[in-house]
Amino acid sequence: MMDFLARFTFTGPSNWIIQRITAIVMAAYLFFIVGYLITNPALTYDQWSELNNLLLMRVFTLVTVAAVAFHAWIGMRCVLTDYITVRLIGPKANGLRNTLQLGLALIILFYLVWTIKILWGL
Amino acid sequence: MLNVSIYRYNPEVDAEPFMQDFEFDTQGKDLMVLDVLEKLKIQDPSLVFRRSCREGVCGSDGVNISGKNGLACITPLSECVRGDKLVIRPLPGLPVIRDLVIDMSQFYAQYEKIQPYMINNSPPPAIERLQSPEERKKLDGLYECILCACCSTACPSFWWNPEKFIGPSGLLQAYRFLADSRDTATEERLANLDDPFSVFRCHGIMNCVQVCPKGLNPTKAIGHIRNMLIRNAA
Amino acid sequence: MGSLRKMSFDAVIVGGGGSGMRAALQLAQSGYKTAVITKVFPTRSHTVSAQGGITCAIASDDPNDKWEWHMYDTIKGSDYIGDQEAIEYMCQTGPEAIFELEHMGLPFSRTEEGRIYQRPFGGQSKDFGAGGQAARTCAAADRTGHALLHTLYQGNLKNKTVFLNEWFAVDIVKNADGAVVGVVAIDIESGETVFVESKATVFATGGAGRIYASTTNAHICTGDGVGMALRAGFPVQDIEMWQFHPTGIHGAGTLVTEGCRGEGGYLINKDGERFMERYAPNAKDLAGRDVVARSMVLEILEGRGCGPDGDHVYLKLDHLGEEMLNAKLPGILELSRTFAHADPVKEPIPVVPTCHYMMGGIPTNVDGQALTIDREGKDTVIEGFYACGEAACVSVHGANRLGGNSLLDLVVFGRASGIFIEKQLSAGITLKEATEEDIQRAMVGLNKINQSSGGENAAVLRAELQTIMQNYFGVFRRGDYMKTGIEKLDKLRLRVENVYLDDKSNAFNTARLEALELQNLFETAYATAISAEGRTESRGAHAREDFQERDDENWLCHSVYFPESKKIGKRPVNFTLKTREPFEPQIRTY
Numbered sequence: 001m002m003d004f005l006a007r008f009t010f011t012g013p014s015n016w017i018i019q020r021i022t023a024i025v026m027a028a029y030l031f032f033i034v035g036y037l038i039t040n041p042a043l044t045y046d047q048w049s050e051l052n053n054l055l056l057m058r059v060f061t062l063v064t065v066a067a068v069a070f071h072a073w074i075g076m077r078c079v080l081t082d083y084i085t086v087r088l089i090g091p092k093a094n095g096l097r098n099t100l101q102l103g104l105a106l107i108i109l110f111y112l113v114w115t116i117k118i119l120w121g122l
Numbered sequence: 123m124l125n126v127s128i129y130r131y132n133p134e135v136d137a138e139p140f141m142q143d144f145e146f147d148t149q150g151k152d153l154m155v156l157d158v159l160e161k162l163k164i165q166d167p168s169l170v171f172r173r174s175c176r177e178g179v180c181g182s183d184g185v186n187i188s189g190k191n192g193l194a195c196i197t198p199l200s201e202c203v204r205g206d207k208l209v210i211r212p213l214p215g216l217p218v219i220r221d222l223v224i225d226m227s228q229f230y231a232q233y234e235k236i237q238p239y240m241i242n243n244s245p246p247p248a249i250e251r252l253q254s255p256e257e258r259k260k261l262d263g264l265y266e267c268i269l270c271a272c273c274s275t276a277c278p279s280f281w282w283n284p285e286k287f288i289g290p291s292g293l294l295q296a297y298r299f300l301a302d303s304r305d306t307a308t309e310e311r312l313a314n315l316d317d318p319f320s321v322f323r324c325h326g327i328m329n330c331v332q333v334c335p336k337g338l339n340p341t342k343a344i345g346h347i348r349n350m351l352i353r354n355a356a
Numbered sequence: 357m358g359s360l361r362k363m364s365f366d367a368v369i370v371g372g373g374g375s376g377m378r379a380a381l382q383l384a385q386s387g388y389k390t391a392v393i394t395k396v397f398p399t400r401s402h403t404v405s406a407q408g409g410i411t412c413a414i415a416s417d418d419p420n421d422k423w424e425w426h427m428y429d430t431i432k433g434s435d436y437i438g439d440q441e442a443i444e445y446m447c448q449t450g451p452e453a454i455f456e457l458e459h460m461g462l463p464f465s466r467t468e469e470g471r472i473y474q475r476p477f478g479g480q481s482k483d484f485g486a487g488g489q490a491a492r493t494c495a496a497a498d499r500t501g502h503a504l505l506h507t508l509y510q511g512n513l514k515n516k517t518v519f520l521n522e523w524f525a526v527d528i529v530k531n532a533d534g535a536v537v538g539v540v541a542i543d544i545e546s547g548e549t550v551f552v553e554s555k556a557t558v559f560a561t562g563g564a565g566r567i568y569a570s571t572t573n574a575h576i577c578t579g580d581g582v583g584m585a586l587r588a589g590f591p592v593q594d595i596e597m598w599q600f601h602p603t604g605i606h607g608a609g610t611l612v613t614e615g616c617r618g619e620g621g622y623l624i625n626k627d628g629e630r631f632m633e634r635y636a637p638n639a640k641d642l643a644g645r646d647v648v649a650r651s652m653v654l655e656i657l658e659g660r661g662c663g664p665d666g667d668h669v670y671l672k673l674d675h676l677g678e679e680m681l682n683a684k685l686p687g688i689l690e691l692s693r694t695f696a697h698a699d700p701v702k703e704p705i706p707v708v709p710t711c712h713y714m715m716g717g718i719p720t721n722v723d724g725q726a727l728t729i730d731r732e733g734k735d736t737v738i739e740g741f742y743a744c745g746e747a748a749c750v751s752v753h754g755a756n757r758l759g760g761n762s763l764l765d766l767v768v769f770g771r772a773s774g775i776f777i778e779k780q781l782s783a784g785i786t787l788k789e790a791t792e793e794d795i796q797r798a799m800v801g802l803n804k805i806n807q808s809s810g811g812e813n814a815a816v817l818r819a820e821l822q823t824i825m826q827n828y829f830g831v832f833r834r835g836d837y838m839k840t841g842i843e844k845l846d847k848l849r850l851r852v853e854n855v856y857l858d859d860k861s862n863a864f865n866t867a868r869l870e871a872l873e874l875q876n877l878f879e880t881a882y883a884t885a886i887s888a889e890g891r892t893e894s895r896g897a898h899a900r901e902d903f904q905e906r907d908d909e910n911w912l913c914h915s916v917y918f919p920e921s922k923k924i925g926k927r928p929v930n931f932t933l934k935t936r937e938p939f940e941p942q943i944r945t946y
């Protein structure tokens with residue numbers, strides 16, 4: 001399992017695949033929400049609340065937020081390793097990049113937990 | 123009169139690089155940039171650049187000409203002079219040794235990393251290994267690379283991660299061996315490339331395609347490698 | 357002057373082109389500590405510019421092809437002063453050497469059967485000249501040299517050869533016994549001068565086409581090996597024999613492969629006449645290069661040249677069709693469009709005979725051992741010294757090289773030198789160590805340049821040298837002209853010896869290299885001049901107006917130029933074949 005995970009998270013192809021799959025999930029969610037809003041112009045709070053109480057909808061939202069989390073993690077890591085490097089900004093780069101990555105991880109984790117809390121009211 | 127502005131830096135003399143202007147009389151001829159450099163070197167023998175074949179096949183004289191990487195020997199003035207001005211700088215992104223000469227070690231190191239040689243451990247036949255014209259055709263557009271580094275030094279990803287990203291030239295050569303029907307090390311080659319940097323730092327910017335003096339298309343080759351890697355992982 | 361840093365190797369190869377890298381590969385594979393000193397990164401060597409192919413009887417185009425036919429063609433092509441033993445070795449061993457290259461990955465073009473594609477080249481025949489045109493030149497499109505050089509570099513990377521890239525060999529270090537024990541070399545990037553010591557020193561330094569003003573050769577072809585050998589007191593052989601390639605692009609000098617004519621292209625004069633039909637009724641445009649080049653010059657001299665000045669002829673390719681040209685001659689399309697501003701798909705390419713290849717060089721035996729000639733006229737091996745490729749004269753090309761034979765020469769004799777040195781090393785080589793004086797002797801020239809305080813710029817002197825050679829020692833030669841040329845060279849010598857180096861800095865100082873190269877060019881040019889004036893006959897590439905006939909009675913031999921006396925001697929041609937009776941000289945017609 002760890003082997004699979006290591007392979008899954010740290011190779012180029014898996015990163016590439018994850019970026020594409022998560023992008024599709026996010027697009028699907030966006031289309032669904034926008035579509036829903038357009039087809040329900042006179043939306044009430046009750047209606048909206050009812051929709052988001054559906055288990056299927058809650059799972060969909062959670063999966064999407066998880067997709068955002070993965071997408072952001074891989075994408076931002078890529079940006080950080082491109083720009084925050086010793087070559088570009090000197091020896092302080094490694095420390096700075098690690099700090100930024102840690103911050104990024106915490107923010108992502110926070111949003112994930114918050115999402116679960118909202119969706120399931122824990 | 124042509125105004126030629128050239129990047130100068132001699133580590134023994136100059137505290138820092140500077141641009142030096144030369145006036146040059148083309149006598150109305152559409153010379154190659156290398157001809158201009160050669161003539162200026164007669165005036166000022168301390169001007170340093172690499173050159174060898176002067177016909178675009180050895181890859182020595184890759185320089186940045188009025189903002190675009192190219193081979194000095196096959197770039198005519200008519201293609202690169204704006205107004206009356208020609209600006210020649212070393213290829214960007216790698217350390218400058220002197221004037222237009224860069225230290226290409228990093229570029230060569232990436233080339234060596236992809237195992238740029240045929241691997242086939244089965245005992246060879248008494249004659250050549252057979253290869254159909256169709257199989258051979260797959261190598262066209264790949265084997266012609268002259269290692270001039272115009273592409274890799276035009277690639278922002280290579281500027282950012284020259285130690286980790288193979289760069290367009292090295293990847294073009296990686297695919298040259300992956301695509302060769304006679305090579306049997308496909309798995310091994312792919313395994314060496316499947317980290318997040320070697321191949322996947324190509325963001326499809328396509329500067330490489332735009333500058334390649336041999337008209338090759340590294341981005342396309344990189345796409346092929348990526349597809350092979352993904353198929354292999356799935 | 358303190359003593360130099362020393363680096364020691366089992367074998368040192370000077371030159372990173374085809375022959376040097378083939379020799380290095382052989383030695384690296386056997387595990388000996390081998391280094392290649394090369395003044396440019398190996399894939400920038402001039403081998404890269406070879407286009408048409410590598411001639412060898414691998415029996416792909418014609419399953420019944422025989423290496424003996426190739427041997428016959430080569431001997432005839434050499435106008436009978438090629439050493440038959442060496443030619444036999446080359447043609448017989450060739451297929452093995454080609455298949456090795458293919459196994460190493462060389463991307464040859466292919467036939468429908470999947471074999472290596474072969475195209476016709478000049479001077480090729482079947483059945484000892486009786487069976488018509490052969491197609492024997494193995495090709496990777498029209499980029500064979502590029503494919504070959506890159507493949508060899510890749511093979512060397514695989515076998516972990518040590519490369520001293522961008523190092524320049526200055527001069528030979530000889531020990532007390534007169535044996536070669538290494539070279540003094542400059543690391544170009546840092547400017548450091550180092551004594552590179554070796555049990556076997558192989559010169560694979562290539563040609564010197566830059567002695568002429570108009571040449572297909574790269575800027576780097578400055579005869580460094582020949583220059584160093586001559587300064588060390590070693591002789592050179594047949595150095596008057598310079599091949600003028602029929603088809604250099606007019607004005608630019610860049611090469612257009614003979615493969616163009618092999619694939620069906622032909623030369624025309626201003627009247628559109630296919631004039632080679634008159635000069636060589638059978639082989640036409642695929643006669644020997646010397647024959648075609650002379651015919652072209654005659655056309656021009658007789659007023660049938662093309663262009664406003666009537667100073668070139670045309671190579672016509674458009675009748676072959678765009679598709680075929682794209683498939684077989686893509687590089688030529690590129691070169692012609694860039695340098696001649698002519699698109700061969702639609703219009704002919706302006707071409708003119710252009711200096712291309714040095715048939716002469718450092719005399720060697722088949723094992724690559726460099727030779728000198730003793731007082732009795734006998735061959736003597738120079739201990740520790742080897743040569744191969746264009747720098748050497750083994751001699752497989754004699755007075756005229758056939759197209760496609762240079763690449764074969766490179767790989768066969770690079771390989772042969774490697775194999776022989778490998779044997780020598782395993783048997784044990786002991787050479788006397790060089791003393792401090794021995795090393796300092798090799799530093800004299802460099803020291804002089806480094807201390808120069810007046811004199812002329814290398815580029816100016818080089819241009820003058822090239823003009824003299826072009827005017828007095830070109831396609832057609834004449835005794836009185838050549839005497840004038842030699843007088844001019846004598847005057848130039850003093851100025852060359854006093855060349856001025858203004859920029860004395862160390863880091864990547866190419867001005868220093870150009871001053872050193874100038875001296876190598878000059879030595880090569882001077883040897884050419886003396887030998888050309890001395891050979892009073894016409895043979896192969898050496899065509900004299902005052903001696904128009906071949907003179908087998910006096911000149912069926914090699915010329916040998918001795919640098920100390922600046923005079924030429926003669927050395928017999930080898931007429932021994934292992935597999936059959938030798939080929940006796942015949943009248944050479946195509």
